[in-house]
Amino acid sequence: MSELGRHGYQIGPGTLYPMLHGLEKEKYLTSYQETVEGKARRYYRITRKGRTALAEARMKVAELVREILD
DSSP, rough: OOOHHTTTTOOOOOHHHHHHHHHHHHHHTEEEEEETTTTEEEEEOHHHHHHHHHHHHHHHHHHHHHHHHH
């Protein structure tokens, strides 16, 4: 969450965690839990399906930006 804030995003846990859960349910992400200094931490990793979807989304955004700037 603090990483997002450093990039200027203000997304609360009530928004972020349902999104992550949905992405995991659709197999775009996987997650695992570890205990760090006595606290449970969940880590997320993008899947091959997620990388493909991300690449497609980036291409669409780039195309949109080109259309706007032309």
